[in-house]
Amino acid sequence: MQTIELAPGLHMFPFEVGQVYLWVDDDGLTLVDTGVAGSAPTIQGGVHRLGYDRRDIKNIVLTHFHEDHVGSAAEIAGWNGATVMAHQLDAPVVRGEQAGPAPVITDQERPYYESVVPNVPAALPVRVDRELVDGDRIAVGGGAEVIGMPGHTDGSIALHLPRHKVLFTGDAIASVQDAPILGVFNVDRARAVESFRRVVQLDVDVACFGHGAPVVGDAATTLRAAADGVAV
Template identity: 55%
Template sequence: MDVVTLEPRLHMLAFPVGHAYLWVGEDGLTLIDTGEVGKAPAVADAIAGLGFRTGDVRRVLLTHFHDDHVGSAAAIAGWGDVLVYAHSTETPIIRGLEPGPPPVLRDWERPLFEQLPPRVLPGPVRVDRELTDGDTIDLGGVDAVAVHVPGHTPGSVAYYLPEPRVLFTGDTVARLPDGTVILGVFNVDHDRAVDSLRRQAALDVGIACFGHGAPLTGDASAQLRRTAATAHL
């Protein structure tokens, strides 16, 4: 796993499958997503490498229920006084009370989906705060706004930090190796996913952090708007 500093308070933890992000606040650390099952030791190493302790983690913000995002959340939630946040639509899934819906694949997505490696399903994760659209979370001197962005999953949530102009999209938006920004794939509802992309493109964003693909830095809004303009229902 590589650790990439995007700005002094923001670090990307780049896993082979999916990314997590670490925000450094005045009161400690916030993780946005946690990687697959078994990645907690790698997250702990990254935190130590940045000069912090696992006990400095105050919050885990989950973007959606997929295993490459919540896989290590239960382990990290046990590090100390950690609050876990997720959208209310998906808390029953994340808590292990009901299954999550599968994607509705487009024809061109099927070969890609069939090539995915087998996944290790996460166990139940404690959720301390159930979010709804517009809820505000204090990250230690900086507010994050929960933006409900359904489509990839029913309760996908992006986290928008207006003051530093940072957006965490989860898997609702992605970036290819060649740098192209695209609508996220493997969605449960394509039309809602397009609407959610357009909603995020309307925000004032300097840095856009994706669950898959390298972040956009600088004027991320311009690229998000271009992608939204070419997305079709």
């Protein structure tokens, strides 16, 4: 697996379906999402290539409950007892206590949905040590802000590192041919659009998406231009 440095302290592990991000602090590592089930050995290898041990992972932040984001969380959380975090509305799904709501698939999305989603392996339930809400702060990157991004799922979040001008959007925003778009497979498109328009007001240089190439350099301008073309 290729390991890509996007900015000092920020690395991306790309997978066939989506990507995982690693943030490096002096006192430990934070994973943003964990890929599909079976991704843990590859993530461990990427961490080792950067000169760290898997036991250095202190936090796992899950942007939402979908299997391609939480699939390897249970295995990774078992390495060294990392703190697992997810929004309180998605946490019951992450823990396996209830099924998540199905997305409303548009006609345009359906061919891709039917070709990809059935092949994503089921995720094992994983504990959630900290349930997040909009406005929470996490001790990552000098102070990370949790931003509620309902629409893709009810409990989707973005994570903003204002000191470093880095934004992790999960699947609320994606990228196709290097252009940001509204994420697909949403439970509520209108709320997803509202979330998109809200988050693009942030001053960020780097925007990291769950799927598609990140924007590195003046990401705020790129995101705002993209938001102008998003309709309910």
